[in-house]
Amino acid sequence: MSETGGVPEIVPEFVLPPPTGAYRRLNPTTKLLIALAEALIAFGVRGWSGPVVVLAIVLASGARAGVGARLVPFLLATIPLVASILLVNTFLYPGATDRIFVLGPLAPTWTGLVFAGQATLRVIAFAMSAAVLGLTTGPDELVADLERRGMGRRTAFVLSATVRSVPRVLERVREITEAQRARGLDTEGRIWRRVRGLVPLAGPLLFGALTDVEEQTMALEARGFSAPARRAVIRTFPDSTPQRALRLLLAAGTPLVLLVSVIGMLGFLP
């Protein structure tokens, strides 16, 4: 069920009520630039400050957009990476001698823990910024707005067609996996069995997908895809002067912040 309550997700987006809330109403390109700036600052500004500030902004915008609870699965998806970062760096940080405790061969260090904590925050801030963008901005909306701003028709096609085709290919993988499992394929046993399971999975998927290329090419050409005329973009999204100013600020300010950070002028920050 969609967040509108009681409306199944199969209902086309254009019949749903327009988005509410300050963040959701932002132009799709503004939201894209915000997410990119967040990602760059989370990774580019070292120490605690960059990731902490970004995470605070991301969580606030997520809550403002009403997607706070829907961020949880994205947070859970980072657990394997976060666990790996914490374990490898806390217990195996090269050259660190400030041990927290020693328990047999285990000797976690404070240096490793701080490094792991900062890396963890960066990963979570980045994952959450991507999630907020994904949850509040439809790929079609974003592509339509970018196309209106001058993005090439071919780029727009690749972006929107790929986003649409990924769930279809995933569904095909599920069907192939189930069909092969019914024939005795082992996808959860020892590593060698799992490797062997790849061939009956990848083969039908690859050849099935490649046969689609010819059909899609002919369908596109039949619809005048290569015609020189510029495509009319029917969907428009609200924009405003403050948003234009914000985009300009993000486009100019983010590289500046990264530059200042790289040359060490933000060294006073924790």
Add this chain to the structure above:
Amino acid sequence: MDWLSRQFSTRVLSLMVVAIAINIVIGYTVQTVLKLPIYLDSIGTILVGVLAGPIAGLVTGAASNLIWQYAPGIGGGTIGPFAITAAVIGVLAGIWGYLGVYRSRPATGARLWAAAIIGVVVILFLASRIYNNPAYTDPNVGGYPAWVFTAIVVIAIVASVSVAGFILVRRDAAGAWVAVAGALTGIVAAIVSAPIAAYVFGGVTGSGTDVIVAALRQGGQDVYNASLGQGLFSDPIDKTITSFVVFIVLTSLSPRVVARFPLGERIVTDSEG
């Protein structure tokens, strides 16, 4: 600019869409569902690069990782920053395509055996370069986890036997070039990936390959060299397998279909054309 626009014909764009989806879905399945310590997330990138050229390969590689990062349902994780590596893989694939590396070369007798021997020699040479890499051997860099050396020798022998067997069984000398292209792509990918993994994620990626990183760190490697050591271990294997998958796919497709792509004629043999 004609060579550039030819790389983005309607047929190539359709292939790119399919290729990006294949990269994402097979990569996701291998790493998340099958949990194997390899990636296999560049089959589509190499396919597009080989068939359409380096710029199309670059775009396919970078777009795969960026779209995967933001894809609903399977997005997230660490894949986005590695778009740079994927782009480099695409460029290399385009160069292999121009050089006709993936063209089938049926052979018999001495020529076939020469190809098998060349394939084995090149793999052993590359393995020796990895074996002697400072990431594993320089005392100023770190320790000497003994299992790494054993594993490199075992993998080199298995790879040599597999490549020689592939060439001899299929009677196709192209196997030697395909193996070399895959291994070189893997080495370049490892060198490009190492600083990204080290700087962005503290040296780990949350996948099965982190076991190798942990082992190298336990041996005393620093963050960068542990990532490089892991990459030099995993990437040549991954990209060589990917390279052979692409070769098998290309030789299984109808030559008529392959020849329609910008570099198709460099892949289709004279007898097929």
